[in-house]
Amino acid sequence: MSGGHVEVLALEGMPEVRPGDDLPAILVAALRATVEVLPLREDDVLVVTQKIVSKAEGAIVDLTTIEPRPEAVEFARLWDRDPRQLEVVLRQARRVVRWQNGVLITETPHGFICANGGVDASNVGPGSGNLVTLLPADPDASADRIRSAVRESLGVDVPVVVSDSFGRPWRWGIMDVAIGVSGMMPIDDLRGTPDADGRVMRSTIRATADEIATAAELAFGKTDRRPAAVVRGARPTRGEGRIADVLMPREFDLFP
Amino acid sequence: MSGGHVEVLALEGMPEVRPGDDLPAILVAALRATVEVLPLREDDVLVVTQKIVSKAEGAIVDLTTIEPRPEAVEFARLWDRDPRQLEVVLRQARRVVRWQNGVLITETPHGFICANGGVDASNVGPGSGNLVTLLPADPDASADRIRSAVRESLGVDVPVVVSDSFGRPWRWGIMDVAIGVSGMMPIDDLRGTPDADGRVMRSTIRATADEIATAAELAFGKTDRRPAAVVRGARPTRGEGRIADVLMPREFDLFP
Numbered sequence: 001m002s003g004g005h006v007e008v009l010a011l012e013g014m015p016e017v018r019p020g021d022d023l024p025a026i027l028v029a030a031l032r033a034t035v036e037v038l039p040l041r042e043d044d045v046l047v048v049t050q051k052i053v054s055k056a057e058g059a060i061v062d063l064t065t066i067e068p069r070p071e072a073v074e075f076a077r078l079w080d081r082d083p084r085q086l087e088v089v090l091r092q093a094r095r096v097v098r099w100q101n102g103v104l105i106t107e108t109p110h111g112f113i114c115a116n117g118g119v120d121a122s123n124v125g126p127g128s129g130n131l132v133t134l135l136p137a138d139p140d141a142s143a144d145r146i147r148s149a150v151r152e153s154l155g156v157d158v159p160v161v162v163s164d165s166f167g168r169p170w171r172w173g174i175m176d177v178a179i180g181v182s183g184m185m186p187i188d189d190l191r192g193t194p195d196a197d198g199r200v201m202r203s204t205i206r207a208t209a210d211e212i213a214t215a216a217e218l219a220f221g222k223t224d225r226r227p228a229a230v231v232r233g234a235r236p237t238r239g240e241g242r243i244a245d246v247l248m249p250r251e252f253d254l255f256p
Numbered sequence: 257m258s259g260g261h262v263e264v265l266a267l268e269g270m271p272e273v274r275p276g277d278d279l280p281a282i283l284v285a286a287l288r289a290t291v292e293v294l295p296l297r298e299d300d301v302l303v304v305t306q307k308i309v310s311k312a313e314g315a316i317v318d319l320t321t322i323e324p325r326p327e328a329v330e331f332a333r334l335w336d337r338d339p340r341q342l343e344v345v346l347r348q349a350r351r352v353v354r355w356q357n358g359v360l361i362t363e364t365p366h367g368f369i370c371a372n373g374g375v376d377a378s379n380v381g382p383g384s385g386n387l388v389t390l391l392p393a394d395p396d397a398s399a400d401r402i403r404s405a406v407r408e409s410l411g412v413d414v415p416v417v418v419s420d421s422f423g424r425p426w427r428w429g430i431m432d433v434a435i436g437v438s439g440m441m442p443i444d445d446l447r448g449t450p451d452a453d454g455r456v457m458r459s460t461i462r463a464t465a466d467e468i469a470t471a472a473e474l475a476f477g478k479t480d481r482r483p484a485a486v487v488r489g490a491r492p493t494r495g496e497g498r499i500a501d502v503l504m505p506r507e508f509d510l511f512p
Contacts, residue, residue: 173463
């Protein structure tokens with residue numbers, strides 16, 4: 001249940017994150033720097049973008065090392081894409097969901113269905129023309145490590161969400177969703193809960209972690225160097241949720 | 257571009273909205289009541305849920321007047337649904353997108369693709385067991401009227417978003433999206449804009465209005481009586497956008 005007031009504050013002064021960096025320590029330092037304006041509270045959620053998690057964990061591929069398969073070369077030629085990036089996406093994919101109209105949608109090893117399997121060339125860093133990031137291997141574990149470091153250093157156990165920007169069918173534009181969580185349930189199942197009139201709400205599941213990721217994105221700004229934010233007042237259900245809880249099993253999927 | 261700080265404040269003290277109510281006037285009164293804590297600014301966005309817009313506009317159907325077609329009766333029997341609600345959805349629909357696994361997904365006359373065509377039985381009001389709301393006939397026009405009333409009464413021209421909760425493929429849970437806008441562009445096309453490294457971002461369209469709707473939802477709480485909120489700091493692009501701008505034309509749709 002929400003208290004009617006939600007605040008999102010992007011962490012300022014984050015340095016460029018590089019492979020091998022201790023990201024939890026970097027985030028703790030940034031949180032310390034903002035502690036004057038924002039003393040961290042147990043009802044805060046720390047949102048961290050996939051991009052800096054992947055960079056710190058070295059989930060980066062140098063496209064000059066990639067030999068694309070002929071199908072990738074042909075698709076790239078038709079649609080003005082980089083065939084090496086397509087090759088990386090295909091190698092990562094559990095399955096190809098759509099591969100048409102210039103768009104490659106795959107299911108990642110984590111079970112996410114998204115364009116380019118989350119493989120992304122933007123904002124990798126200066127002089128990074130041939131580098132792409134992959135999704136973190138285990139984004140829940142990445143969130144766990146950040147949460148532990150914050151708890152140990154600042155004495156507050158805040159949930160952590162790792163976010164990424166996904167497109168969606170039928171509507172233009174990307175929205176941020178959660179790809180990893182620690183310390184909260186990613187969805188709130190309100191089925192069986194009475195609505196404001198006392199009528200039982202039969203089909204309402206709230207995508208709480210995704211909503212929190214989206215709210216954080218509003219404060220990031222897409223081309224700014226703000227890759228982390230604190231979301232206050234969203235009041236997620238605390239618990240040891242995993243991102244798999246949000247993924248719809250294939251038997252319920254109407255858009256395979 | 258965002259300033260790194262976003263705040264969402266749900267309007268308190270909203271009365272139960274009834275058919276024929278002057279919703280713009282009700283919202284202006286609620287805004288006046290919160291003006292002490294939140295003087296409205298030009299960089300605010302007022303988000304109003306579909307439910308109260310539909311109720312004020314009388315977009316309500318009494319299910320006791322509905323005779324369901326045989327297919328609706330059979331589907332309802334199989335999946336424990338109300339056949340009369342299914343009938344209302346089908347009558348409204350421009351086309352049926354999916355009708356299986358207990359789920360009816362249609363394209364509405366506005367071009368939205370969503371479960372039950374936006375026809376909703378929850379939170380319609382006390383003693384409303386047989387009432388469902390339809391989507392507003394023209395949610396952009398609804399937003400225009402609210403924006404005009406706020407501008408005339410409070411002297412501030414704030415963009416208005418009418419929001420609704422939609423499910424999505426592949427993930428459990430609903431997220432709020434925009435179904436009507438006034439005074440802002442619903443998407444921000446960053447294609448061709450350099451990213452933080454100066455690399456041109458080729459495929460980034462931000463779903464700004466949908467993100468703002470989602471941020472507002474975090475402050476609403478699903479079973480609370482908070483059907484409107486002010487989102488501050490999101491910095492949407494001002495302009496006379498229409499919700500159709502966010503809808504993907506059929507020729508780009510990979511999930512027809």
